[in-house]
Amino acid sequence: ASDPGQMTSRMDVNTRKTKLGVAVVGSESSWRAANTESIKNAAGQDLNIDLIMQNAEGSQDKQIEIIRNFIKQKVDVIAFTPIVETGWDNVLAEAKAAGIPVILTDRKVKVEDDSLWTTFIGSDFVEEGRRAARWVVEHKPVAGETKIVELQGTAGSAPAIERRQGFDEVLSQNAGFRVIASEIGDFTTESGQQLMSKVLQQGTVPQVVFAHNDDMALGAIKAIEQAGLKPGKDVVVISVDATKLAFQAMLAGKLNMSVECNPLLGPQIIKAAKELATGKEIPVNIITAESIFSQETAKRDVSTRKY
Numbered sequence: 043a044s045d046p047g048q049m050t051s052r053m054d055v056n057t058r059k060t061k062l063g064v065a066v067v068g069s070e071s072s073w074r075a076a077n078t079e080s081i082k083n084a085a086g087q088d089l090n091i092d093l094i095m096q097n098a099e100g101s102q103d104k105q106i107e108i109i110r111n112f113i114k115q116k117v118d119v120i121a122f123t124p125i126v127e128t129g130w131d132n133v134l135a136e137a138k139a140a141g142i143p144v145i146l147t148d149r150k151v152k153v154e155d156d157s158l159w160t161t162f163i164g165s166d167f168v169e170e171g172r173r174a175a176r177w178v179v180e181h182k183p184v185a186g187e188t189k190i191v192e193l194q195g196t197a198g199s200a201p202a203i204e205r206r207q208g209f210d211e212v213l214s215q216n217a218g219f220r221v222i223a224s225e226i227g228d229f230t231t232e233s234g235q236q237l238m239s240k241v242l243q244q245g246t247v248p249q250v251v252f253a254h255n256d257d258m259a260l261g262a263i264k265a266i267e268q269a270g271l272k273p274g275k276d277v278v279v280i281s282v283d284a285t286k287l288a289f290q291a292m293l294a295g296k297l298n299m300s301v302e303c304n305p306l307l308g309p310q311i312i313k314a315a316k317e318l319a320t321g322k323e324i325p326v327n328i329i330t331a332e333s334i335f336s337q338e339t340a341k342r343d344v345s346t347r348k349y
C-alpha cells in the first residue's frame with residue numbers, strides 16, 4: 043500500500059526542484075575526479091536539480107554520516123558510491139524507512155535485502171577483469187610460464203573484488219599463467235609505486251603487472267623505472283579506466299593496455315534521480331558499454347578522450 047505522505051511529496055516534486063544528495067567516495071584517482079566533475083556538471087546544467095554533494099574522503103564512517111544527514115535534510119533521492127561492499131544494511135534501511143530512493147553509483151553493495159537500494163548505475167567490473175586477462179592471454183609475452191603481479195584497489199571495494207574475480211576466472215581457463223603476488227593498495231598512484239617497489243626489492247621481476255586502475259599502474263611504472271627496467275617492454279603493464287593519463291603513458295610506450303571504465307555517469311544519475319523523485323520505475327541495473335584501448339590505437343583515440 044502506498045504511503046499518503048510519500049505520495050504528496052512525489053506530487054510536490056513535479057512542481058519544485060529535485061533535491062539530490064550525493065556522497066562521493068573520495069578523491070583517490072583521476073577517474074574519481076572526472077566522475078565527480080561529471081555529476082556536478084550534469085546537475086549544474088539542470089535547473090530542476092538541487093545538488094548537495096559531500097566527499098567522504100575514503101572513510102566508510104564518514105560516508106554513513108553524510109547519508110544520515112541527507113535523510114535528516116529530507117532529500118528526494120540519495121546517490122552514493124560505496125567505498126566498500128559491506129556494512130550498509132542499517133543506513134540503507136533508514137533511507138528506505140524515510141521513503142528516500144537510493145541510487146548506487148559506480149560501486150555495488152552486498153546487503154541482506156536488495157530492496158534497500160533502487161538502482162545501480164555503473165560498469166561491469168567482473169567483465170573488466172576478464173577483458174584484462176583475455177588481453178594477457180592473447181599477448182602472452184613469454185613462451186614459458188608468464189609471471190603476473192596484481193596490484194589491487196581498495197580492500198573490500200567492489201572494483202577490487204570483481205576485477206580480481208574476472209581476471210582469475212579467465213586465467214584459470216588458460217595454462218601457463220601464474221599470479222605470483224597480489225598486493226592490496228587503494229587506487230592511488232602512491233600505493234601503486236610503493237607496492238611495485240616492494241615486489242621488485244624482493245627480487246621478483248614479473249613479465250606482467252595488472253593494476254586495478256590507471257593511477258596504480260602509473261605508480262608501478264615509476265617503480266619499474268627506478269629499478270632500472272623499461273615499463274611496457276621489460277615488464278608489460280596493463281590497467282583499468284583508460285583515462286587521458288593512461289593514453290599518454292601508452293603513447294610513451296610505458297603502458298601496454300587499459301580496459302575502459304567510464305566515469306562520465308553524471309547525466310544518467312541526474313536523469314535517474316529526477317525519474318525516481320516523481321515515482322517512475324527505472325531499471326535496477328544501468329550498465330555502461332565499454333571497450334579496451336591499447337598502444338596500437340592510442341594515437342588515434344587520445345584526441346577524442348574526454349577524461
Ligand code: AHR
Nearest residue numbers: 070071073074201229255
Ligand atoms: O570504482 C571505480 C574505481 O575507483 C576506478 O577504477 C578507480 O580509478 C577509482 O578510484
